[in-house]
Amino acid sequence: MRCNICERGCLLPEAGTGACGLYSRIGREIVELYPDRYLIICPISIETMPLLHFYPGGKFLQISTAGCNFNCDGCISAAIVKEMDPASRAFHHLSPEQVVDEAVRNDCIGITFLMNDPLASFLTFINVAEAAKARGLLVGCSSNGYFTEASLDKIIKLLDFVNIGVKGMSGEAYSRCGGDTPAPVLRNIERFYQSGVHVEVSCICSKGHNQEILILADYLANISADIPLQVMRFIPVEGAELALEESIRKAEGLRDMLREKLNYVYLFNSPGAEYLNTLCPGCGELILKRDFYGPMGAKLKPAGLGLGEKNCCPRCGRELNIKGFVAKKVYQEGDFQGGYPFTRALEMMEAILIAMGVREQQKVVRIWEDVLCNNNLGKFHDDIRTPRAYIKTIRHFGGLIGLEDKAEALAKYLEEKLLLIESGLRTVDRKPRVYYAMGKPNFCIKGGRLENQLVETAGGTSVNREIDCEGRPGMSITLEQLEALNPEIIFISSFMSSPVDDFYEECLKACLDVEAVKNKRIYNLPAPCWDFGSPRWVLGLMFIANIIHPGIFHFDVLAEAKVFYDKFYGMEFSLSDTNLSFGKPSCSFKWDTQPEMLKKGGETCRQTLSLSPSAL
Structure with a gap:
């Protein structure tokens, strides 16, 4: 008998399953x-x-x-x-x-x-x-x-x-x-x-x-x-190669x-781009404005003409293919709630465990269960925003799954780098003004996020904190706001990034008058996920420190990456093997065993809900 729910049409043996295992x-x-x-x-x-x-x-x-x-x-x-x-x-x-x-x-x-x-x-x-x-x-x-x-x-x-x-x-x-x-x-x-x-x-x-x-x-x-x-726009996670990611500029051309x-x-997935807005196909007027709101997401903003009577363009009267009314108040999701940020949260937990040497998915599931069943997702969100709290989380997770020694080794490595940087900054009086963007120059990452914490840990002043930034992971700001911040250095997020040349051309096209553009001090990190979502942020921290205070810090970041990968992942580091996964350290990463999708204990479930082929 074949399953008639999806077009794969799997052959279902008695008490057996098809490809999905469900x-x-x-x-x-x-x-x-x-x-x-x-x-x-x-x-x-x-x-x-x-x-x-x-x-x-x-x-x-x-x-x-x-x-x-x-x-x-x-x-x-x-x-x-x-x-x-x-x-x-x-x-x-x-x-x-x-x-x-x-x-x-x-x-x-x-x-x-x-x-x-x-x-x-x-x-x-x-x-x-x-x-x-x-x-x-x-x-x-x-x-x-x-x-x-x-x-x-x-x-x-x-x-x-x-x-x-x-x-x-x-x-x-x-x-x-x-x-x-x-x-x-x-x-x-x-x-x-x-x-x-x-x-x-x-x-x-x-x-x-x-x-x-x-x-x-x-x-x-x-x-x-x-x-x-x-x-x-494709986000190369899991086993997908980073080379598959199309640039924002070329995606806009498409x-x-x-x-x-x-x-x-x-x-979508192009922070700072204008192409999430609804324009009237007739006269081109802005009807509804939206901003980037995390992977695959958007958020309605209070701007544009709005909908006229019977959902027509208020300017030219053209009927718009929009059903229903516009909400008077847009609901604001909680941390890691609403769409795909929840999956990013699970992946960030996974990232910590994989860096401890975990290769069994069931151990990862145990941590997911502990966080979710105890309503600690909000706490986890807060704890991964600062280096010290992040390290505390590593030790906590290690204790939960009986890997205290490996958790301690990872935590101590991170602490040693923090102490080394703190020691180098003791005599520093001046902290350069640093702006953290995502995708395009006008997309400002929230001031409280880890990226800006790394800037401050590395001896910079995070100008992102001067913006009352809503949204997730930040929001688009005006060029006037960015010019008022006048950063000396700009870093581009390593997640949903942009080539430096494209970013710089965007700055020139907008006639952006800030010190970082004048002096071409705009930087990408060497590899993805080196500034958020993974213990690999320590590698990003060293790179950021080199850029902000080149007279003090001279970390060989790629050499450090090789040490980190060997010590905590048991594999060689290769820039060509990286991707945008927080959890998986490389495209070639594999679990020791694949999860069994079918578990015992299904009799009650089987009796609870069933549908005969004739009912379909």
């Missing part, structure tokens, strides 16, 4: 092994899903489980789709009615499934969607769109909105993820649209694959040029070409 069968029934179990249940603003043209700024309840029907290279959700044990005690068990109650209690106007694919928990999601619709709530999801026609028939009548992630326009692109062809996805996009479901489409922009995005745009235009297309085919094209 469904089995008993007789002629497909059963879900982990029903009604949620890793995340929290309110979000809809743009963090992300969805841009549906009830802008609206407050929705995010639900996420674990697992996926695909296995994509460089998956930003790998922590929850590949590594989190779906039987973990970190999950919340709630009935569909309890999920809906949570949405109502939090004044949410709807429920949305995201971060992992609803096809991984299809039967659970169907029940939640039915309960939500019965209470008058809106329902939607983000999905890879690999629904069979049978499963699509089941879900399409329950959805108000959907974000479909297209992996490419070739069989090769889908075979890399475990699929076969994009045909089912394209079919489903058209069916969703024709059925009145609000559809937005997302796609990954990486080097060498832009032609497929142009073909996708042509396909969407044949359905409707008003379908919003979200271009996600967006301009796509805009010739479609009326609404947005560029």
Whole structure:
């Protein structure tokens, strides 16, 4: 018997599973092994899903489980789709009615499934969607769109909105993820649209694959040029090579070409870029303004003309493909809540453990469970923002999993470098003014983040602290604000970075009048994740110290990296093998054993939720 939930159509033996490991069968029934179990249940603003043209700024309840029907290279959700044990005690068990109650209690106007694919928990999601619709709530999801026609028939009548992630326009692109062809996805996009479901489409922009995005745009235009297309600049995490990351400048050029085919094209993962804003396709006026809000996310800002009567452009009267009203107040998520920053938090915990020599995923899951079950995610967020608190966290995690000696070795290494730098700064009177940007010059990283702590630890004055900075991981500021800060040195974040030449040209194009630009003191760190998210920040600290006080510090940072990798990762350091993963120190990193997606103890679960093939 074949599974008819997704188009992979896995053959399910009696009591066995398919590729995703999340469904089995008993007789002629497909059963879900982990029903009604949620890793995340929290309110979000809809743009963090992300969805841009549906009830802008609206407050929705995010639900996420674990697992996926695909296995994509460089998956930003790998922590929850590949590594989190779906039987973990970190999950919340709630009935569909309890999920809906949570949405109502939090004044949410709807429920949305995201971060992992609803096809991984299809039967659970169907029940939640039915309960939500019965209470008058809106329902939607983000999905890879690999629904069979049978499963699509089941879900399409329950959805108000959907974000479909297209992996490419070739069989090769889908075979890399475990699929076969994009045909089912394209079919489903058209069916969703024709059925009145609000559809937005997302796609990954990486080097060498832009032609497929142009073909996708042509396909969407044949359905409707008003379908919003979200271009996600690729973040090379997990095993993905850093060379696949397209520059912001080239991604912006692609967006301009796509805009010739479609009326609404947005560029994500490009801090400081203007292409998250909604412009009227008729007259070009700014309707809704948004800012970068972490990986794959955006945040609605109070600017632009807004929507006129019947969601028309207030200036020219053109009807805009935006459904619903704009929220009067945009919901502000908590630390690590709302969309993909949660997965970054798990990866940061993983980073500490891997630097202790951990190679078993179950030990990582134990730490995740300790933090999540004890409501310590907020504390973890605060503790990783300062070097000393970070070191304390290392020792704490080491104690929890019985690796005190390895934790102590890592902690002492970091402390020794801190003390060495502190000693070198004892006679320093003047601290240069330093600005930390992400992506483009106008995107200011929050003053309290670790990057700015490293600047101050290295003997600089963080001018970012002089900006009342909201957002995540910061916000766009005006060039006038940046000129008022007048930094002498600028560092570009090693996460979602930008080539120095591109960054410098942006400064010149904007006629940015600051000392750092005049003297060309603009710097990238030698490798990704050397200033945030990983114990490798100590390598970034040494580099920053060299730049800020070249007369005092002369660290051979690449030599130190070789020592660090050998001592704490047991591998050779290679710049060409690095990526943007906080946790994984290289593209070639492998776990000792892969997690078992199927655990025992499923009898109660199997009886709780099942759906026969005929019901689909």
